[in-house]
Amino acid sequence: MNKQEIYSLLKEKALWHEITEHKAVFNMAELYQIETPYPAADAKNLFVRDDKRRNYYLIVVKGDKRVDLKEFRRRNSTRPLSFASEQELLEQMGLTPGSVTPFGILNDAGRQIAVFLDSGFLSPPGLIGVHPNENTATVWMKAADLIDIIKEHGNPVILTEIA
Numbered sequence: 001m002n003k004q005e006i007y008s009l010l011k012e013k014a015l016w017h018e019i020t021e022h023k024a025v026f027n028m029a030e031l032y033q034i035e036t037p038y039p040a041a042d043a044k045n046l047f048v049r050d051d052k053r054r055n056y057y058l059i060v061v062k063g064d065k066r067v068d069l070k071e072f073r074r075r076n077s078t079r080p081l082s083f084a085s086e087q088e089l090l091e092q093m094g095l096t097p098g099s100v101t102p103f104g105i106l107n108d109a110g111r112q113i114a115v116f117l118d119s120g121f122l123s124p125p126g127l128i129g130v131h132p133n134e135n136t137a138t139v140w141m142k143a144a145d146l147i148d149i150i151k152e153h154g155n156p157v158i159l160t161e162i163a
Contacts, residue, residue: 001103001106001107001133002133002134003132003133003134003136003137006103006106006132006133006139007019007132007139009106009149010139010141013145013149015141015142015145016141016142016145017139017140017141018037018139018140018141019132019137019138019139019140020034020036020037020129020137020138020140021136021137022034022036022136022137022138023136024098024135024136025098025135026097026098026135027098028042028044028063028064031063031138032063036129036138037140038127038129038140039063040062041062041121041125041127041128041129041140042062042063042064042129042138043060043061043062043063043101043102043121043128043129043130044060044061044062044063044065044067045058045059045060045100045101045102045130046058046059046060046061046067046083046100047059047083047084047088047089047092047093047095047100047104048069048081048082048083048084049081049082049083049084049088050078050079050080050081051079051080051081051082052079053088055078055079055112055114056084056088056092056112056113056114057078057081057113057114057115057116058093058100058102058104058105058113058114058115058116059072059116059162060102060115060116060117060118060121060128060130061118061120061162062118062120062121065118065162067162069081069082072116072162075160076116076158076160092107092108092112092113093105093107093108093113094107094133095107095133098135099131099133099134099135100131101130101131101132101133102115102117102130102146102150103130103131103132103133103139104133105150105153105155106133106149106150106153107133108153108155111153111154111155112155113155114155114156114157114158115150115155115156115157115158116158116160116162117143117147117157117158117159117160118160118161118162119159119160119161120161120162121143122143122144122159126142126143126144127140127141127142127143128140128141128142128143128146130146147159
């Protein structure tokens with residue numbers, strides 16, 4: 001799905017959302033230079049794989065958090081983890097670096113990628129800001145609605161506290 005298809009999906013489902021169009025951003029530092037309506041809801045997305053390249057995970061945390069992959073592995077009983085390659089990102093989610101987003105899960109035809117979502121996104125006001133499969137915009141929506149979209153697609157969503 002591309003950006004316009006994501007927008008159409010949100011309208012079709014009649015889900016509350018706001019869109020902030022902006023210049024392309026490739027990391028959180030660049031995003032923080034842009035004025036956004038809900039900066040506390042910015043999501044950082046890490047696409048990782050295990051050492052056997054059998055399991056892929058999308059880790060979604062608040063933008064100001066750092067993720068210790070060794071600690072994440074220990075807490076979630078995974079094999080050793082590392083960042084997936086650009087090629088794996090393209091093959092698995094149809095995305096390029098800088099555009100990693102939970103909406104990319106909708107391109108996972110095999111429904112194999114597990115999403116680990118920081119439970120902090122569900123705390124009031126319960127908003128999350130993610131790219132619409134392109135890094136030139138941010139979609140603000142209710143985190144619970146995003147979870148429903150991913151689950152409806154058939155991918156597992158694991159809510160967890162990511163320190």
